[in-house]
Amino acid sequence: MKSKKFILPESQMPTAWYNLVADIPHQPRPYLNPDTHSPITESDLRLILADELARQELSTERFIEIPDEVQEIYRIWRPVPLVRAIGLEKALDTPAKIFFKNEGVSPVGSHKPNSAVPQAYYNHKQGIRRLTTETGAGQWGSALSFAGNHFGLDVEVFMVRVSYDQKPYRRLMMNTWGATCHSSPTTLTQSGRTARMTDPHTTGSLGLAISEAVERALEDPEGTRYCLGSVMNHVLLHQTITGEEAILQMQMADAEPDVVIGCIGGGSNFGGIAFPFLRQNFCEGKQIRVVAVEPESCPKLTRGTFQYDIGDYSGYTPLIPMYTLGHEFQPSAIHAGGLRYHGAGAIISQLLHDGHIEATAIPQTETMQAGVLFARTEGIIPAPESTHAIAAAIREALRAKIEGRNTTILFNLSGHGTIDLFAYEQYLGGHLQDYIPSDEEIARTVQRLEQII
Amino acid sequence: MKSKKFILPESQMPTAWYNLVADIPHQPRPYLNPDTHSPITESDLRLILADELARQELSTERFIEIPDEVQEIYRIWRPVPLVRAIGLEKALDTPAKIFFKNEGVSPVGSHKPNSAVPQAYYNHKQGIRRLTTETGAGQWGSALSFAGNHFGLDVEVFMVRVSYDQKPYRRLMMNTWGATCHSSPTTLTQSGRTARMTDPHTTGSLGLAISEAVERALEDPEGTRYCLGSVMNHVLLHQTITGEEAILQMQMADAEPDVVIGCIGGGSNFGGIAFPFLRQNFCEGKQIRVVAVEPESCPKLTRGTFQYDIGDYSGYTPLIPMYTLGHEFQPSAIHAGGLRYHGAGAIISQLLHDGHIEATAIPQTETMQAGVLFARTEGIIPAPESTHAIAAAIREALRAKIEGRNTTILFNLSGHGTIDLFAYEQYLGGHLQDYIPSDEEIARTVQRLEQII
Numbered sequence: 040m041k042s043k044k045f046i047l048p049e050s051q052m053p054t055a056w057y058n059l060v061a062d063i064p065h066q067p068r069p070y071l072n073p074d075t076h077s078p079i080t081e082s083d084l085r086l087i088l089a090d091e092l093a094r095q096e097l098s099t100e101r102f103i104e105i106p107d108e109v110q111e112i113y114r115i116w117r118p119v120p121l122v123r124a125i126g127l128e129k130a131l132d133t134p135a136k137i138f139f140k141n142e143g144v145s146p147v148g149s150h151k152p153n154s155a156v157p158q159a160y161y162n163h164k165q166g167i168r169r170l171t172t173e174t175g176a177g178q179w180g181s182a183l184s185f186a187g188n189h190f191g192l193d194v195e196v197f198m199v200r201v202s203y204d205q206k207p208y209r210r211l212m213m214n215t216w217g218a219t220c221h222s223s224p225t226t227l228t229q230s231g232r233t234a235r236m237t238d239p240h241t242t243g244s245l246g247l248a249i250s251e252a253v254e255r256a257l258e259d260p261e262g263t264r265y266c267l268g269s270v271m272n273h274v275l276l277h278q279t280i281t282g283e284e285a286i287l288q289m290q291m292a293d294a295e296p297d298v299v300i301g302c303i304g305g306g307s308n309f310g311g312i313a314f315p316f317l318r319q320n321f322c323e324g325k326q327i328r329v330v331a332v333e334p335e336s337c338p339k340l341t342r343g344t345f346q347y348d349i350g351d352y353s354g355y356t357p358l359i360p361m362y363t364l365g366h367e368f369q370p371s372a373i374h375a376g377g378l379r380y381h382g383a384g385a386i387i388s389q390l391l392h393d394g395h396i397e398a399t400a401i402p403q404t405e406t407m408q409a410g411v412l413f414a415r416t417e418g419i420i421p422a423p424e425s426t427h428a429i430a431a432a433i434r435e436a437l438r439a440k441i442e443g444r445n446t447t448i449l450f451n452l453s454g455h456g457t458i459d460l461f462a463y464e465q466y467l468g469g470h471l472q473d474y475i476p477s478d479e480e481i482a483r484t485v486q487r488l489e490q491i492i
Numbered sequence: 493m494k495s496k497k498f499i500l501p502e503s504q505m506p507t508a509w510y511n512l513v514a515d516i517p518h519q520p521r522p523y524l525n526p527d528t529h530s531p532i533t534e535s536d537l538r539l540i541l542a543d544e545l546a547r548q549e550l551s552t553e554r555f556i557e558i559p560d561e562v563q564e565i566y567r568i569w570r571p572v573p574l575v576r577a578i579g580l581e582k583a584l585d586t587p588a589k590i591f592f593k594n595e596g597v598s599p600v601g602s603h604k605p606n607s608a609v610p611q612a613y614y615n616h617k618q619g620i621r622r623l624t625t626e627t628g629a630g631q632w633g634s635a636l637s638f639a640g641n642h643f644g645l646d647v648e649v650f651m652v653r654v655s656y657d658q659k660p661y662r663r664l665m666m667n668t669w670g671a672t673c674h675s676s677p678t679t680l681t682q683s684g685r686t687a688r689m690t691d692p693h694t695t696g697s698l699g700l701a702i703s704e705a706v707e708r709a710l711e712d713p714e715g716t717r718y719c720l721g722s723v724m725n726h727v728l729l730h731q732t733i734t735g736e737e738a739i740l741q742m743q744m745a746d747a748e749p750d751v752v753i754g755c756i757g758g759g760s761n762f763g764g765i766a767f768p769f770l771r772q773n774f775c776e777g778k779q780i781r782v783v784a785v786e787p788e789s790c791p792k793l794t795r796g797t798f799q800y801d802i803g804d805y806s807g808y809t810p811l812i813p814m815y816t817l818g819h820e821f822q823p824s825a826i827h828a829g830g831l832r833y834h835g836a837g838a839i840i841s842q843l844l845h846d847g848h849i850e851a852t853a854i855p856q857t858e859t860m861q862a863g864v865l866f867a868r869t870e871g872i873i874p875a876p877e878s879t880h881a882i883a884a885a886i887r888e889a890l891r892a893k894i895e896g897r898n899t900t901i902l903f904n905l906s907g908h909g910t911i912d913l914f915a916y917e918q919y920l921g922g923h924l925q926d927y928i929p930s931d932e933e934i935a936r937t938v939q940r941l942e943q944i945i
Contacts, residue, residue, distance in 0.1 A: 043568065115870065146908075189579075207913075212910060215913065216868060411668060418642070419568070457601065460661045461664070463667070
C-alpha cells in the first residue's frame with residue numbers, strides 16, 4: 040500500500056529560511072517613509088520592530104540560519120506532514136496527483152507560529168519585554184501568544200471587534216498562553232479613541248487594529264515592540280520553512296509539482312510554500328506554475344492596482360509597493376477572515392507584476408463546497424482561508440481530468456477549521472452568499488491613494 | 493540536539509490490535525442478560541452491535557488483525573507522535589523523563605476515531621446503512637461522524653442536552669461530516685419521551701443518551717446498529733493501537749517507562765495506552781506501574797463498588813462486572829465531560845481488583861492547573877480529560893525529584909482542548925471549584941444496584 044503521509048525526520052528539518060530577494064529577477068521598489076517619501080532604512084524600521092527583524096526585512100542574503108532556540112520550538116510540531124490526498128483524488132476521479140502540506144498540526148492550528156516564534160525570540164534576545172500585535176481571525180494573535188509565552192514576554196493583542204465577539208475561543212487560547220487580548224478599537228490609543236468617537240458602533244478593521252498595536256508599541260521605545268503576522272518580507276522569510284520541507288518531502292514521494300498553490304491574505308502562507316519552488320524556477324530552470332488564490336470579495340491581485348499604499352489604517356507603516364484595493368477598502372464579512380486584507384506583500388506583488396506567478400479569485404460558496412468535500416474525503420476540516428487553496432487545486436485536478444494529463448498538484452493547507460465551524464454551519468444551512476465588489480467600489484478606495492510613482 | 497518527537501514511519505504502524513483477555517491472569521466475569529441474569533452470548537450482542545464487533549467483544553484471540561481499509565483511514569493521522577515533554581520537565585526541574593503520546597492530532601482532536609473507524613467499517617461491510625450512538629462531551633459523536641462518512645453510512649448522534657447547548661462547535665463538526673445530531677432527551681424514543689415528561693427541564697445524561705441510541709437501533713434490525721465509544725472490550729481492543737505504537741516509539745527513544753498513565757472515563761483512552769504495556773508485565777516479567785486517573789468528583793475506581801451494573805440508564809446494555817458508582821449516580825458538571833461516567837470497563841475493573849493497576853483521583857482545579865502549565869511549556873492546549881493524566885504525571889515527576897530518582901513517565905494525551913476552552917476561561921478566571929461527593933451520596937446510588945453476586 041502506498042504511503043499517504045510523507046514525514047520528514049526531525050533531524051532533516053531545514054535549518055535555514057530562504058530569502059527570495061536574493062534570486063528575484065526584478066527587485067521590488069523600496070518601502071517609503073509615508074511623510075518624506077524617501078526610502079525606509081533599517082533604523083527607521085527599528086522604531087517598531089526588533090533590530091534583527093528590521094535587518095532581515097531589508098536583507099538580501101540568500102539563506103538566513105534558523106537559531107537553535109527557534110528550531111527547538113519548531114520541533115513541537117515541525118516538520119509537518121506532506122500528505123497525498125488520495126481520498127480527494129478518488130472523489131474527483133482525476134488522473135492528477137494532489138499533495139498538501141498540513142500546517143494545521145501546529146498547536147495554534149495554522150502556519151502562523153512559523154514567524155511568531157522567531158519574532159518573539161529576536162525580541163526576547165534584544166531585551167524587549169512586551170510585544171503588541173493585531174489579529175483579525177485570531178490565528179496570528181494566538182500564534183504570537185504561544186510564541187511570546189515561550190520566551191517570557193508579555194503579549195498584547197488588538198483583536199478586530201467583530202472577531203473578538205464572534206470568536207471567543209481564539210481569545211481564550213490567547214489567555215491560556217498568558218496573553219492579553221483587547222477588543223479593537225480600544226480607548227487605549229489615539230487611533231482607537233478616534234475611531235470610537237467617529238462611529239461608536241464600529242466593528243473594527245484589521246488596518247485599525249494594526250494602527251492601535253503600532254501606536255501602543257511606540258509609547259514604550261525601551262521595552263515594547265510591534266510584531267506583524269504577514270505582508271512584510273521578514274514574515275514571509277520565516278514561512279519558507281514550509282516550502283523547504285515540502286521540497287524534501289516531494290522527493291520522498293518521488294514526485295515533482297507541476298503547480299504549487301496557496302491562498303493569499305497578506306502573503307505569509309502563500310510565500311511560505313511558493314518561494315522555495317520559485318527558487319527552482321529562477322535558479323534551476325524549472326517551470327513550476329505558482330498560483331495565489333484570493334477571495335472574489337477581496338480581489339487585490341486580480342482587480343487591484345499596483346502602486347504604493349500603507350499597510351494599516353492610520354499610516355504608521357511604511358508605504359509598500361503592492362497590489363492593493365486601497366487601505367480604506369472594506370471587504371465583505373466572508374468567513375476567511377485571514378484573507379480580508381487590502382494589499383499583498385511587496386515581493387509577491389512584484390512577482391505577479393513580472394509574470395512569475397499567477398493569481399485567481401474564487402467565490403466563497405465554491406471554496407466552502409471544496410472545504411466540505413475535503414473534510415469528507417480527507418477527514419480534516421480545513422480553515423475557511425485554506426478552502427481557497429483546495430478549491431483552486433480541485434479546479435486544476437478537474438482540468439487535468441478533462442485534458443487527460445497526469446498533473447501533480449501541491450497546495451498549502453494553512454490551517455484547520457475546527458475553531459471556525461460557524462462558516463460550515465452557514466454553508467451547510469444554505470445561508471452563504473457570494474459577494475463581488477463592483478468596479479466603482481474598488482475605484483473609490485483606489486482613487487484615494489497617493490500617486491507616488 | 494536531542495529529538496523531541498519520535499515519529500514512527502507509516503510502514504511500521506502496527507497491523508494488529510492487542511486483546512488483553514488472552515493474557516489477563518483472572519478473566520473478568522461474563523456480561524449478564526439484565527432480565528435473565530444468564531451470560532450474554534454473541535447472538536445476544538448482535539441485536540445491537542455489528543456481527544464482527546459482537547465476536548470481538550467475546551474474543552480471546554491475542555491479536556486481531558486490523559483490516560486494510562481501516563489502516564488506510566488510520567493513516568490520515570496515524571502513527572501519532574510520541575513526544576518528550578522537555579519543556580514540562582524543565583519547568584518542574586525534575587530528573588524524571590516525561591513522554592506523552594499525542595492522540596490530539598487526529599482530525600477529531602482525540603483518540604476516539606481509533607475505534608470509530610473499525611466500528612463503521614465492520615458495520616458497512618455487513619450491509620448496515622445507519623449507525624446510532626450517544627455522545628457526552630462530543631468527542632465520540634464527532635469521531636463516529638468522521639468514520640461513518642468514510643463508509644457512506646448515515647450517523648445519528650444523541651448528544652447530552654447540556655453539551656449540545658454548550659458546545660455548538662462539536663455539533664457543527666458532526667454536521668460537516670454529514671451526520672445528524674440530536675439534543676438528548678429527544679421525542680424520538682420512549683426513553684427520551686419519559687425523561688422529558690418526568691422533568692421537562694432535564695439537561696440529559698450520558699446513560700439516557702445511550703438508552704435513546706440503543707432504542708433507536710433496535711427499531712430497525714435490518715439496517716441500523718448501535719455503536720459505543722468506550723467501556724466495552726472491543727472498543728478498548730481498537731484503542732490498543734496507541735500502546736502498540738508507543739512501545740515501538742519508546743524503543744526509538746531508547747527509553748522504557750517505569751510508569752504508564754491514562755485518564756479514565758469508561759476506559760477507552762486508558763486501556764489503549766495501558767494494555768500493551770500490561771502484556772509486557774504479564775508475559776515478559778516487566779514491572780511497569782500502570783495508573784488510571786479519574787476525577788475526584790466521579791471516583792468509581794477509588795470509591796466505587798466492584799459489582800454488576802448496567803451501562804446505560806434504562807437497562808438496554810448487558811450487566812457488566814465493573815467498579816461503579818451506580819448508574820443513577822449524577823456526577824457534578826466538571827469540564828472533563830468524557831470522564832463523567834459511572835463505571836469502568838470489565839477488564840479494567842478486574843485488573844484493579846486484582847492489583848495489576850493503580851487508580852488515583854485528582855480534583856478539577858489541580859488538573860486544570862496542570863493543563864495550563866502544559867499549554868505554556870509544551871505549547872499544546874490539552875483536553876480537560878487529558879489534564880488528569882498530566883496532573884498525575886506531574887505528581888510522579890515531583891515525587892521523583894524529591895526522591896532523586898530517574899523515573900521515566902509515559903502518559904496518553906487523549907486529545908487537545910481547543911474546542912473546550914471555556915474550561916480554561918473558568919479556571920483562569922478563578923471560577924472553578926472542586927467537588928467531592930460525600931460517602932452518603934455514593935452509597936445512595938450504589939445501594940440501589942441489584943446484588944447479583
